[in-house]
Amino acid sequence: MRKLSVFNSITVDGYFTDKRGDMSWAHAQEDAEWHEFVAGNASGKSAFLFGRVTYELMKSFWPTQKARETAKEVADAMNSSPKFVFSRTLTEATWTNTKLLKGDLVTEVKELKNEAGPDLMIFGSGTLIAPLAGAGLIDAYTMVLNPLVLGSGRTMFEGMKEKLRLDLTKTRAFKNGNVVLWYEPRR
Amino acid sequence: MRKLSVFNSITVDGYFTDKRGDMSWAHAQEDAEWHEFVAGNASGKSAFLFGRVTYELMKSFWPTQKARETAKEVADAMNSSPKFVFSRTLTEATWTNTKLLKGDLVTEVKELKNEAGPDLMIFGSGTLIAPLAGAGLIDAYTMVLNPLVLGSGRTMFEGMKEKLRLDLTKTRAFKNGNVVLWYEPRR
Numbered sequence: 167m168r169k170l171s172v173f174n175s176i177t178v179d180g181y182f183t184d185k186r187g188d189m190s191w192a193h194a195q196e197d198a199e200w201h202e203f204v205a206g207n208a209s210g211k212s213a214f215l216f217g218r219v220t221y222e223l224m225k226s227f228w229p230t231q232k233a234r235e236t237a238k239e240v241a242d243a244m245n246s247s248p249k250f251v252f253s254r255t256l257t258e259a260t261w262t263n264t265k266l267l268k269g270d271l272v273t274e275v276k277e278l279k280n281e282a283g284p285d286l287m288i289f290g291s292g293t294l295i296a297p298l299a300g301a302g303l304i305d306a307y308t309m310v311l312n313p314l315v316l317g318s319g320r321t322m323f324e325g326m327k328e329k330l331r332l333d334l335t336k337t338r339a340f341k342n343g344n345v346v347l348w349y350e351p352r353r
Numbered sequence: 354m355r356k357l358s359v360f361n362s363i364t365v366d367g368y369f370t371d372k373r374g375d376m377s378w379a380h381a382q383e384d385a386e387w388h389e390f391v392a393g394n395a396s397g398k399s400a401f402l403f404g405r406v407t408y409e410l411m412k413s414f415w416p417t418q419k420a421r422e423t424a425k426e427v428a429d430a431m432n433s434s435p436k437f438v439f440s441r442t443l444t445e446a447t448w449t450n451t452k453l454l455k456g457d458l459v460t461e462v463k464e465l466k467n468e469a470g471p472d473l474m475i476f477g478s479g480t481l482i483a484p485l486a487g488a489g490l491i492d493a494y495t496m497v498l499n500p501l502v503l504g505s506g507r508t509m510f511e512g513m514k515e516k517l518r519l520d521l522t523k524t525r526a527f528k529n530g531n532v533v534l535w536y537e538p539r540r
Contacts, residue, residue, distance in 0.1 A: 176365075176367070177367070178363075178367070178494075178496060178510075178519065178534070179508045179509075179510045179513075180363070180364070180366045180367010180368065180508060181367065191516070296504075299502075309365060311498070311534070313519040313520060313521050313536060313539075314516060314517070314518055314519065315486075315510045315513055315516065315517035315519070316513075317510055317512075317513030317514060317515065317516065317517075318513075321367060322366075323365075323366045323504055325504075326366075326502055326503075326504030326505075329378070329501060329502065329503060329504065330501070330502035331381075331500065331501055332365065332500040332502070333500060333530060334500050334526065334530040334531075334532065337524065337532055339524045343519065343520060343521040344521075345521065345524055345532070345534065349500060
């Protein structure tokens with residue numbers, strides 16, 4: 167069975183986007199050590215799951231020349247990797263190697279996990295996390311804790327109806343102040 | 354000048370209390386390593402600043418026999434330390450060694466920081482943090498990141514009007530899954 171992971175940047179007040187959906191604060195403090203970590207991460211083969219909003223945001227950035235100049239490894243990985251977008255309103259998905267899924271989220275993800283292929287990753291897409299975590303379908307969370315307070319924004323766990331206890335499996339603190347935290351849901 | 358620090362437990366979704374004000378989830382995973390850290394922390398001499406709600410919560414717990422049995426070092430420190438409660442509605446503060454302050458929060462805290470005495474600490478009391486951080490009066494933050502998603506609650510930075518950038522000064526991961534993060538505001 168394919169593993170489903172979440173990879174998101176969060177602030178110390180728990181937000182993964184500001185209240186307008188902006189995530190650019192997550193790139194404010196980049197240095198060689200951080201770039202090496204991000205590039206290494208991007209080299210792992212994954213397939214990505216997106217909600218519509220994050221899909222459109224990513225599609226408007228990663229195929230551009232600017233993205234290739236800013237973070238070539240990540241841009242190459244995002245453009246070439248298999249991608250799935252969950253949307254009832256989109257009629258087509260034109261970003262390279264993207265499949266539009268219009269069925270029930272939990273059912274579709276159960277099927278995807280049972281298919282052969284690379285592991286699945288959610289990157290952004292707060293609306294996907296609560297229903298999939300609630301259904302026990304998320305196997306791991308990687309959170310990049312940025313040294314920043316936004317004051318307002320959205321948490322990636324919005325809509326969670328029950329407490330979710332996690333096990334911490336690893337941490338790494340970076341010179342730029344980011345702390346990467348690896349968790350798994352407690353079984 | 355006295356240093357003003359914040360010490361709070363937070364969840365991975367950024368909350369320091371649940372939506373009913375409950376903080377008991379922060380004590381769910383205690384082991385010998387964690388107890389030793391908490392007891393060592395409590396032995397540092399501090400004076401505490403509280404908003405009314407946290408003051409009343411703490412006053413209803415720390416002087417009790419149950420608190421002494423659960424966490425003797427912390428109970429002794431909380432009961433004997435100098436305490437300041439900011440409230441316009443309280444008419445007296447009856448917990449041992451507590452002074453009621455009814456003036457403007459920022460003005461009162463500036464005066465307190467200029468007086469001689471132990472360093473000042475905020476413990477709970479989310480309503481105090483945004484105005485004092487905004488006025489540049491908070492010198493350090495210690496956050497205990499619990500391996501838990503609450504799904505809803507209050508952030509201790511509610512009401513922050515501007516982004517606050519922090520510098521990470523230290524981290525420590527514990528076997529119980531807590532990660533302690535030490536930050537200072539970026540100067």
